[in-house]
Amino acid sequence: MVAVVRAAAGDVTVREYTSQRRAYLTLVLISLFCLIPFFWVVLAAFDPRASQFLQVPQDITFEHFRKVFADESGMRWVLNSVVIVGSATLLTLLFAGFGGYALSRTQAWWKRPLLYAIILVRIVPPPALIVPVYKVMLFLNEWINGVINQLTDNVEMQQQLSRMFSFIDGYLGLILIHCAMQLPLAIWIMKTFFDAIPKDYEEAAALDGASQWQTVRHVLLPLALPGFAAAGLFAFINAWGDFLMPLMFTSSPELQTLPLGMFRAFLRVDAIDYGFLTALAVIYTLPAVIAFAFARKFLTQTFSGGVKG
Amino acid sequence: MSQIELIDIKKNYLGTEIVKGINVTINEGEFAVIVGPSGCGKSTLLRMIAGLEDISSGELRIGGKVMNNVSPDQREIAMVFQSYALYPHMTVAENIGFALTLKKVDKAEITRRVKEAADMLELGHLLDRKPAALSGGQRQRVAIGRAIVKRPKVILFDEPLSNLDAKLRVQMRTELMRLHREFGSTVVYVTHDQVEAMTMAQKIIVLHNGYVSQLGKPMDLYREPDNTFVAQFIGVPKMNLLQGKLQGNNFILQSGHKVTIGGGYGCIGSLQLGVRPEHLTLQPAATQGNWCVDVVERLGVESFIHLHNSEHESVVVRVEGDCEVAINSEVGLKIDASHCYLFDEQGKRLVQQLQATEVDCSRQAS
Numbered sequence: 262m263v264a265v266v267r268a269a270a271g272d273v274t275v276r277e278y279t280s281q282r283r284a285y286l287t288l289v290l291i292s293l294f295c296l297i298p299f300f301w302v303v304l305a306a307f308d309p310r311a312s313q314f315l316q317v318p319q320d321i322t323f324e325h326f327r328k329v330f331a332d333e334s335g336m337r338w339v340l341n342s343v344v345i346v347g348s349a350t351l352l353t354l355l356f357a358g359f360g361g362y363a364l365s366r367t368q369a370w371w372k373r374p375l376l377y378a379i380i381l382v383r384i385v386p387p388p389a390l391i392v393p394v395y396k397v398m399l400f401l402n403e404w405i406n407g408v409i410n411q412l413t414d415n416v417e418m419q420q421q422l423s424r425m426f427s428f429i430d431g432y433l434g435l436i437l438i439h440c441a442m443q444l445p446l447a448i449w450i451m452k453t454f455f456d457a458i459p460k461d462y463e464e465a466a467a468l469d470g471a472s473q474w475q476t477v478r479h480v481l482l483p484l485a486l487p488g489f490a491a492a493g494l495f496a497f498i499n500a501w502g503d504f505l506m507p508l509m510f511t512s513s514p515e516l517q518t519l520p521l522g523m524f525r526a527f528l529r530v531d532a533i534d535y536g537f538l539t540a541l542a543v544i545y546t547l548p549a550v551i552a553f554a555f556a557r558k559f560l561t562q563t564f565s566g567g568v569k570g
Numbered sequence: 571m572s573q574i575e576l577i578d579i580k581k582n583y584l585g586t587e588i589v590k591g592i593n594v595t596i597n598e599g600e601f602a603v604i605v606g607p608s609g610c611g612k613s614t615l616l617r618m619i620a621g622l623e624d625i626s627s628g629e630l631r632i633g634g635k636v637m638n639n640v641s642p643d644q645r646e647i648a649m650v651f652q653s654y655a656l657y658p659h660m661t662v663a664e665n666i667g668f669a670l671t672l673k674k675v676d677k678a679e680i681t682r683r684v685k686e687a688a689d690m691l692e693l694g695h696l697l698d699r700k701p702a703a704l705s706g707g708q709r710q711r712v713a714i715g716r717a718i719v720k721r722p723k724v725i726l727f728d729e730p731l732s733n734l735d736a737k738l739r740v741q742m743r744t745e746l747m748r749l750h751r752e753f754g755s756t757v758v759y760v761t762h763d764q765v766e767a768m769t770m771a772q773k774i775i776v777l778h779n780g781y782v783s784q785l786g787k788p789m790d791l792y793r794e795p796d797n798t799f800v801a802q803f804i805g806v807p808k809m810n811l812l813q814g815k816l817q818g819n820n821f822i823l824q825s826g827h828k829v830t831i832g833g834g835y836g837c838i839g840s841l842q843l844g845v846r847p848e849h850l851t852l853q854p855a856a857t858q859g860n861w862c863v864d865v866v867e868r869l870g871v872e873s874f875i876h877l878h879n880s881e882h883e884s885v886v887v888r889v890e891g892d893c894e895v896a897i898n899s900e901v902g903l904k905i906d907a908s909h910c911y912l913f914d915e916q917g918k919r920l921v922q923q924l925q926a927t928e929v930d931c932s933r934q935a936s
Contacts, residue, residue, distance in 0.1 A: 440874040461655035464622050469669035469716070470643035481670070 306543045311536035321428030324541035333537075337515065340542060344434060345507075345518060346500045347364055349439035353447045353496040356440070360480070361451025361488075366460070376452070381444040391509055394438065395429075398510065402428040416449040430512050438506050443496035450495065454488025457482075497552045521547045572633050572646075572723035572756045573598045574619065579628035581614050581780075588614050590780035592627070596773065601757045605803070613728055615777070617762045620649050620726050628913035632724060639863040648717035649726040652733065654709045656701040658715070662688070665717040669809045687719040689750070707738045714746075717718050718753060727759040729927040731766065743769055764804050768792070774902065775802050798917035800845050807874055810850070810885040811913070821912070824881045827859055831907050835920045844911035847874060847888035853902030854894065860900040861885070868892060 305311035308318035329335035341548040409422045428434035505518040521539045571609040574596040581589035589611040596602040604612045617623040621642035630637045656665050667684040688694045691711040732741045767774045768788045776783040795801035802808040816825040821829045834914040861877035878884040910921040
């Protein structure tokens with residue numbers, strides 16, 4: 262292409278072409294270097310003789326995956342992670358949808374200060390919040406356990422309810438914490454998205470006889486879908502990758518999530534099983550990749566042509 | 571019954587009064603155009619009729635019923651937005667039929683009515699397309715289709731043609747008039763374009779600073795403006811206004827030119843003389859009191875010549891066909907005194923009791 266455009270200046274073209282080739286070669290080398298850990302994880306997961314070195318497996322085995330699910334509680338870790346992070350993402354989207362819409366449409370003087378206050382929560386490093394959050398959760402935990410104890414005398418039932426609804430060492434607590442951590446960014450994303458949806462659509466729907474719910478269902482939700490996809494993807498991937506909160510707020514093995522399972526497998530005193538760890542890493546990565554693939558469809562879906570700018 | 575009555579309608583927004591007491595009646599089946607410059611409150615007024623804005627005080631009646639606190643969908647009105655506001659994720663057919671779908675009308679009936687509206691607007695072949703795949707004119711038609719499919723008693727238009735190019739605008743104007751004839755709905759149409767108002771309206775309501783400056787039939791407003799605002803707003807190019815004084819039967823311009831417009835105005839002192847460009851005629855240059863040619867706009871069928879004089883007054887003259895005048899050349903000017911209007915300092919029209927005569931004002935006053 263360059264050669265065609267610059268045919269008249271032959272020397273310059275050759276020099277440019279060579280320097281471009283050099284630049285691409287450098288970039289390819291850097292990319293390969295960065296990709297080596299990923300290659301290693303994928304190859305070692307299927308390698309019966311997995312080690313800490315990158316090597317092409319001579320045989321392919323699914324033994325490591327079998328071990329994750331059959332010998333260890335891999336399935337429970339996956340389910341815990343999916344349930345906790347999935348619920349937290351849905352809850353985040355629900356709140357971010359309402360909050361983002363309200364903040365987009367209101368003209369009140371406190372709008373800007375509130376928006377900055379929201380994002381400030383995001384700026385504070387999560388470890389700095391652990392002690393105060395733990396205090397609050399502890400207080401709520403005592404209260405909810407009191408309520409559970411009043412509801413039933415059956416100890417087994419109490420334990421099950423406690424695992425579900427406890428704020429510490431319970432699903433609800435982790436879901437709420439993940440939701441609170443992901444909400445600021447999600448609200449900002451949704452607010453920006455709703456800003457871009459003209460109010461005319463809602464007014465047109467009102468004149469067409471749509472109720473509030475019908476306007477949300479038939480007009481706002483479809484239009485805000487790319488926003489929800491973006492906010493949901495960020496929330497899911499951030500919460501999925503979070504290690505600190507499950508570590509601090511869960512202790513029962515039944516509540517262990519994937520990152521915790523991986524961490525504890527790595528810390529075992531006997532020899533490190535690289536095959537097991539890499540298989541776990543592949544399993545850990547897959548849902549995030551699936552989430553991205555799922556959100557991508559909506560992310561690229563833009564609606565235009567409804568209003569003339 | 572779809573008569574619209576606005577009784578002392580006011581709108582306050584954050585302590586500022588935008589609409590300052592509007593009293594207007596729009597008769598059933600009438601095509602009323604609310605016209606005015608930007609910020610005069612015309613869109614706010616329309617949105618109050620639609621129910622998209624609260625009415626601060628006053629009473630809105632549609633078909634005799636007070637509608638102040640009635641929700642938009644209960645008012646039996648439809649609105650065409652300036653931005654079209656077509657739902658971008660729905661096809662043309664879904665857009666047009668959305669109101670009927672919400673009302674849970676039978677599917678076959680929706681299809682039939684959507685098709686009927688689409689055929690009327692020549693959209694039949696576009697029903698499966700999304701708005702993004704339509705041209706500006708087609709989108710506008712879909713927006714109109716969405717309004718008429720509900721068979722409303724009142725259709726509101728908020729500057730619907732302002733996003734279209736000039737050629738399409740002319741075409742859509744005639745189509746809107748045809749549609750109005752066919753449907754017979756009461757139409758309230760907001761625009762800042764006085765050409766749209768003049769060509770389409772049966773009644774024009776001129777808004778200025780939140781007040782009704784004047785209302786009436788288009789040609790009544792053109793021929794008998796109540797004030798300088800209406801006089802200059804209605805008609806292209808706008809009416810020329812010249813400062814001066816009334817002395818007896820003569821109006822003395824600042825340049826000293828004299829126009830005999832007759833007496834009976836019951837007012838003397840500083841006044842303004844209004845004369846439309848078509849009532850001015852170019853004359854050969856005289857020895858004194860000439861005008862200098864600034865710009866000549868040739869439109870083929872007519873030409874507009876912009877002139878100024880030594881008193882920094884400027885006027886526009888309309889001439890049939892082409893006009894052979896050179897820029898910066900000196901010309902004389904004849905004012906048809908029988909078509910002059912007199913306004914007081916506040917811009918209010920002074921009514922003449924006697925007939926004026928035509929005079930040559932390139933002659934200096936004695």
